[in-house]
Amino acid sequence: MSIDLDDKIPNNVDLSSDRRLQKALEAWQPNFKAWWMDMGPSSFQQDQIYLRTAVSVEKGGWAHYDYVKMPDYRWGIFLAPGAAEKTIGFGDHLGQPVWDKVPGDYRKELRRIIVTQGDTEPASVEQQKLLGKCAPSLYDLRNLFQVNVEEGRHLWAMVYLLHSYFGRDGRDEAEEMLARRSGDADSPRILAAFNKPIDDWLSFFCFTMFTDRDGKFQLAALAESGFAPLARTTQFMLTEEAHHLFVGQTGVNRIVQRTAELMKETAGDVTKQGGIPLEIIQRTINFWFSASIDLFGGEDSSNAASYFAYGLKGRYKESSSDQITDHQALEGAYTLDTVQDGKVTSAEVPLRRAMNELLRDAYIEDCQKALAMWNKTLSSVGVSEQLTLPSHRFNREVGAFAGLPINPAGEMMPPKKYATEQFKWLPSAADRAYVQSLMVPVYGPGQFANWIAPPPKGINGQPVDFEYVKFH
Numbered sequence: 001m002s003i004d005l006d007d008k009i010p011n012n013v014d015l016s017s018d019r020r021l022q023k024a025l026e027a028w029q030p031n032f033k034a035w036w037m038d039m040g041p042s043s044f045q046q047d048q049i050y051l052r053t054a055v056s057v058e059k060g061g062w063a064h065y066d067y068v069k070m071p072d073y074r075w076g077i078f079l080a081p082g083a084a085e086k087t088i089g090f091g092d093h094l095g096q097p098v099w100d101k102v103p104g105d106y107r108k109e110l111r112r113i114i115v116t117q118g119d120t121e122p123a124s125v126e127q128q129k130l131l132g133k134c135a136p137s138l139y140d141l142r143n144l145f146q147v148n149v150e151e152g153r154h155l156w157a158m159v160y161l162l163h164s165y166f167g168r169d170g171r172d173e174a175e176e177m178l179a180r181r182s183g184d185a186d187s188p189r190i191l192a193a194f195n196k197p198i199d200d201w202l203s204f205f206c207f208t209m210f211t212d213r214d215g216k217f218q219l220a221a222l223a224e225s226g227f228a229p230l231a232r233t234t235q236f237m238l239t240e241e242a243h244h245l246f247v248g249q250t251g252v253n254r255i256v257q258r259t260a261e262l263m264k265e266t267a268g269d270v271t272k273q274g275g276i277p278l279e280i281i282q283r284t285i286n287f288w289f290s291a292s293i294d295l296f297g298g299e300d301s302s303n304a305a306s307y308f309a310y311g312l313k314g315r316y317k318e319s320s321s322d323q324i325t326d327h328q329a330l331e332g333a334y335t336l337d338t339v340q341d342g343k344v345t346s347a348e349v350p351l352r353r354a355m356n357e358l359l360r361d362a363y364i365e366d367c368q369k370a371l372a373m374w375n376k377t378l379s380s381v382g383v384s385e386q387l388t389l390p391s392h393r394f395n396r397e398v399g400a401f402a403g404l405p406i407n408p409a410g411e412m413m414p415p416k417k418y419a420t421e422q423f424k425w426l427p428s429a430a431d432r433a434y435v436q437s438l439m440v441p442v443y444g445p446g447q448f449a450n451w452i453a454p455p456p457k458g459i460n461g462q463p464v465d466f467e468y469v470k471f472h
């Protein structure tokens with residue numbers, strides 16, 4: 001399973017043994033690079049960034065740290081070492097051998113799953129394109145670029161699957177991945193959260209906290225797949241994804257810490273010292289959390305039931321959790337939150353139809369842990385206010401609660417009252433303008449913008465004041 005880094009395309013899939021595939025991917029490579037130069041980080045492409053690169057897929061030994069210019073990053077194709085189960089772990093094909101080729105009956109569904117996942121990867125790079133110009137420190141600048149190059153690699157991972165298993169239409173889909181643009185009116189990215197602008201660092205940290213975390217749960221469900229190449233690809237992506245979540249969770253935590261310190265110093269009004277008020281942090285959490293839980297899809301979903309029945313997409317920890325013993329999920333029901341006659345109510349659906357909701361539940365539980373960390377930070381500085389997660393019914397664009405006037409407590413409100421009070425719960429134009437006014441670059445080693453606390457330690461054992469980016 002060693003990775004051949006000298007290959008034009010680094011890989012551990014023995015690419016050179018399949019000349020046709022190799023040629024197809026080598027033909028896509030210049031298009032990817034052209035997309036990266038056009039839509040990847042603005043400026044900084046000639047600078048030396050202290051980045052990790054995958055050099056092996058073995059646990060603990062896969063990350064190699066060094067200075068790299070981003071265009072020279074070794075984007076490649078890495079599958080986890082045979083970790084995939086040998087038999088399908090759930091659904092109608094439970095216990096049958098896993099598929100090494102695309103099962104013909106499910107080709108359309110598999111392609112859709114891979115394209116939808118793949119599309120999010122370049123989308124987030126596009127959304128974050130301008131953030132380098134206002135980074136609060138070299139440490140953060142480096143983390144942004146690490147996330148960006150790895151999202152580029154995740155695109156490679158999905159494009160590899162499309163090229164190797166879907167023939168002509170797979171190649172077409174791979175081209176489309178480079179043609180759609182985040183936020184574009186004519187050719188947007190597939191999912192809504194990936195078309196929303198990220199133009200300040202509070203939004204970036206909330207995005208990597210909440211939206212990348214959706215990615216973690218989607219990838220984890222796909223890592224259970226009966227289609228073995230998808231399972232092994234996503235398993236390795238998850239190891240990279242962990243860092244993105246770290247960047248988000250600790251990034252928000254550092255802002256919360258600084259805000260709390262400034263609240264103490266300024267007797268409340270942190271804007272006097274260029275801090276970000278807690279209310280703006282809360283509203284930005286509300287915005288990205290609600291946009292991210294939309295990504296799980298409708299509560300009662302026949303598509304989700306099919307993906308599970310076919311063995312394409314499992315539950316979170318389907319194969320490893322002691323809690324999950326019935327891997328067919330034919331028995332049992334799930335009580336969902338829904339809306340009837342304009343009122344919030346509950347409805348029982350067969351378990352398989354609730355797969356989106358089960359994944360969303362696991363996700364929300366994970367988010368609560370981060371909230372607990374941030375609230376601990378507030379208390380430890382002596383601030384009594386706390387941050388909260390809004391109800392999963394709040395500000396939804398997808399599913400039973402889409403477009404309804406529901407407050408963060410999850411209660412239905414008279415539409416007019418909701419319209420006038422909404423600004424209390426979601427970032428206003430003034431909030432965005434204020435946060436934007438703080439976005440000035442801080443590029444001195446060991447220096448940090450005043451609205452964010454330094455991290456407790458650096459990357460890969462390096463000191464916090466390490467020169468994480470060397471400008472050319």
Ligand SMILES: [Fe+2]
Nearest residue numbers: 121151154215
């Ligand atoms: Fe990703």
Ligand SMILES: [Fe+2]
Nearest residue numbers: 212215241244
């Ligand atoms: Fe990510």
